[in-house]
Amino acid sequence: xxxxxxxxxxxxxxxxxxxxxxxxxxxxxxLGERAVAVDTVGARPGNWVFxxxxxxxRLAVGxxxxxxxxxxxxxxxxxEDATSVRD
Amino acid sequence: xxxxxxxxxxxxxxxxxxxxxxxxxxxxxxLGERAVAVDTVGARPGNWVFxxxxxxxRLAVGxxxxxxxxxxxxxxxxxEDATSVRD
Amino acid sequence: xxxxxxxxxxxxxxxxxxxxxxxxxxxxxxLGERAVAVDTVGARPGNWVFxxxxxxxRLAVGxxxxxxxxxxxxxxxxxEDATSVRD
Amino acid sequence: xxxxxxxxxxxxxxxxxxxxxxxxxxxxxxLGERAVAVDTVGARPGNWVFxxxxxxxRLAVGxxxxxxxxxxxxxxxxxEDATSVRD
Amino acid sequence: xxxxxxxxxxxxxxxxxxxxxxxxxxxxxxLGERAVAVDTVGARPGNWVFxxxxxxxRLAVGxxxxxxxxxxxxxxxxxEDATSVRD
Numbered sequence: 001x002x003x004x005x006x007x008x009x010x011x012x013x014x015x016x017x018x019x020x021x022x023x024x025x026x027x028x029x030x031l032g033e034r035a036v037a038v039d040t041v042g043a044r045p046g047n048w049v050f051x052x053x054x055x056x057x058r059l060a061v062g063x064x065x066x067x068x069x070x071x072x073x074x075x076x077x078x079x080e081d082a083t084s085v086r087d
Numbered sequence: 088x089x090x091x092x093x094x095x096x097x098x099x100x101x102x103x104x105x106x107x108x109x110x111x112x113x114x115x116x117x118l119g120e121r122a123v124a125v126d127t128v129g130a131r132p133g134n135w136v137f138x139x140x141x142x143x144x145r146l147a148v149g150x151x152x153x154x155x156x157x158x159x160x161x162x163x164x165x166x167e168d169a170t171s172v173r174d
Numbered sequence: 175x176x177x178x179x180x181x182x183x184x185x186x187x188x189x190x191x192x193x194x195x196x197x198x199x200x201x202x203x204x205l206g207e208r209a210v211a212v213d214t215v216g217a218r219p220g221n222w223v224f225x226x227x228x229x230x231x232r233l234a235v236g237x238x239x240x241x242x243x244x245x246x247x248x249x250x251x252x253x254e255d256a257t258s259v260r261d
Numbered sequence: 262x263x264x265x266x267x268x269x270x271x272x273x274x275x276x277x278x279x280x281x282x283x284x285x286x287x288x289x290x291x292l293g294e295r296a297v298a299v300d301t302v303g304a305r306p307g308n309w310v311f312x313x314x315x316x317x318x319r320l321a322v323g324x325x326x327x328x329x330x331x332x333x334x335x336x337x338x339x340x341e342d343a344t345s346v347r348d
Numbered sequence: 349x350x351x352x353x354x355x356x357x358x359x360x361x362x363x364x365x366x367x368x369x370x371x372x373x374x375x376x377x378x379l380g381e382r383a384v385a386v387d388t389v390g391a392r393p394g395n396w397v398f399x400x401x402x403x404x405x406r407l408a409v410g411x412x413x414x415x416x417x418x419x420x421x422x423x424x425x426x427x428e429d430a431t432s433v434r435d
Contacts, residue, residue, distance in 0.1 A: 001198075001209065001210040001211070001241065001242055001243050002208075002209060002210065003200075003208055003209075003210060010137070010162060011162070011163040011164065012137065012159075012160035012161060012162050012163060013161075013163055014128055014129075014160055014161045015128070015159060015160035015161075016127060016128060016139075016147050016148070016157070016158075016159050016160060018146065018147050019139075019147075019159055019160060024088075024137075026090075030207075030208070033117075034089075034090055034117065035088065035089060035090075036088035036089065036090060036137045037088070040190060041188055041189070041190060042188075050184070050186065050198075050210045052190075052193075052240060052241065052242050053141075053242045054141055054142075054227075054228055054229065054242050055141065055142050055143070055228075055229050055232075056229070056231070056232055056240045056241060056242045057143070057242070058142075058143055058146075059192065059232075059240050060190050060192050060193075060240040061190070066139060066143045066146050066147040066159075067088065067139065067143060068088055068139050068140045068141045068143045068144070069088050070190070071190075072186075072189060072190050072193055072240075073186035073188055073189030073190060073193060074186060074187075074188045074189075075184060075185070075186050076185040076186060076187055077185065097311070097336060098336070098337040098338065099311065099333075099334035099335060099336050099337060100335075100337055101302055101303075101334055101335045102302070102333060102334030102335075103301060103302060103313075103321050103322070103331070103332075103333050103334060105320065105321050106313075106321075106333055106334060111262075111311075113264075120291075121263075121264055121291065122262065122263060122264075123262035123263065123264060123311045124262070140315075141315055141316075142315065142316050142317070144317070145316075145317055145320075153313060153317045153320050153321040153333075154262065154313065154317060155262055155313050155314045155315045155317045155318070156262050175372075175383065175384035175385070175415065175416055175417050176382075176383060176384065177374075177382055177383075177384060204381075204382070214364060215362055215363070215364060216362075224358070224360065224372075224384045226364075226367075226414060226415065226416050227416045228401075228402055228403065228416050229402075229403050229406075230403070230405070230406055230414045230415060230416045231416070233366065233406075233414050234364050234366050234367075234414040235364070244364070245364075246360075246363060246364050246367055246414075247360035247362055247363030247364060247367060248360060248361075248362045248363075249358060249359070249360050250359040250360060250361055251359065271398070271423060272423070272424040272425065273398065273420075273421035273422060273423055273424060274422075274424055275389055275390075275421055275422045276389070276420060276421035276422075277388060277389060277400075277408050277409070277418070277419075277420050277421060279407065279408050280400075280408075280420055280421060285349075285398075287351075294378075295350075295351055295378070296349065296350060296351075297349035297350065297351060297398045298349070314402075315402055315403075316402065316403050316404070318404070319403075319404055319407075327400060327404045327407050327408040327420075328349065328400065328404060329349055329400050329401045329402050329404045329405070330349050
């Protein structure tokens with residue numbers, strides 16, 4: 001599981017049926033890389049979260065949602081600087 | 088799930104049976120890396136899309152298609168600059 | 175499986191149901207990258223461990239825990255310098 | 262799926278039973294990285310191919326072959342320069 | 349599948365039950381990165397091997413062993429220089 005920060009929501013009108021009614025978040029990792037995750041815990045922009053990938057991501061949100069990345073939880077405390085790998 | 092831009096189609100006359108009748112798109116990620124995805128939503132060159140990888144990619148397009156990357160949806164608005172991780 | 179060092183615990187009050195009662199560890203890899211793993215072997219900060227990813231991570235800890243990374247064991251002896259890839 | 266070029270065959274006399282009678286190809290990616298794939302389409306050195314990874318790789322070649330990377334098809338036309346990510 | 353060189357064995361007294369009686373090898377990839385794999389073919393330090401990852405790694409060694417990386421075979425001939433991606 002990875003630690004990422006919620007940046008924004010993602011608006012996609014045209015989607016595959018298996019992702020029709022889910023809420024997407026654009027996340028940003030410690031190196032600035034972006035990823036899109038399904039959110040079922042209500043994460044807001046600025047929140048630090050941990051993400052679940054692979055088949056566990058699908059099982060984690062259930063309901064036949066065909067994702068490969070899901071938000072697993074919101075981290076209570078996280079210092080942004082601590083995530084830099086170049087310090 | 089990742090955010091990538093559709094670059095082109097991919098012509099492959101000789102394929103394995105499990106990919107016989109699918110439409111391929113060459114995608115380009117924020118760092119310039121390329122990937123090939125199955126497209127069932129009708130994405131066009133220049134569109135920004137999000138991709139589903141792993142076993143979810145296969146379930147997302149169904150019909151026994153043996154892909155490890157599928158286009159999950161077309162993003163309504165995306166600024167190309169915003170995907171740079173070196174800004 | 176990867177070799178990583180235990181850095182800290184991770185406090186997440188709000189989580190998905192499939193990770194409700196598990197113990198998380200923040201791990202640090204040889205390049206400084208961080209990851210979050212489920213711990214069922216009782217690893218302590220400073221321990222070097224090896225991690226299991228993917229569906230094996232889930233099977234390794236059982237009980238329907240929806241993780242994509244689990245600590246597989248504590249390494250008896252490991253020299254930190256030996257993990258540098260730039261020496 | 263990724264675009265790679267066939268470099269050579271790989272000779273392995275001692276193998277696990279699940280890969281006993283398969284044909285291996287050493288592939289080279291756009292950044293020069295190498296990978297080993299099972300080939301059931303008859304790709305030759307110099308061919309550009311696309312590869313399938315993960316559980317789809319196993320399903321793609323069938324017969325209980327325990328691979329994590331399979332050649333999915335031979336690309337009809339591909340310009341080598343176009344695969345550079347640093348141009 | 350990836351090409352790596354066997355570096356050493358790994359001693360782990362405390363492990364999860366699903367990896368209780370297996371033999372681990374520390375492998376080193378072309379960029380110097382390390383990984384831990386289950387070995388059922390009897391690879392020795394210095395051998396070049398190819399590795400199987402993901403769910404195929406588990407199926408490849410059987411017996412309910414919960415690994416995400418297994419040695420698939422020993423390569424008969426491999427030139428170390430040829431694995432450099434920076435030549």
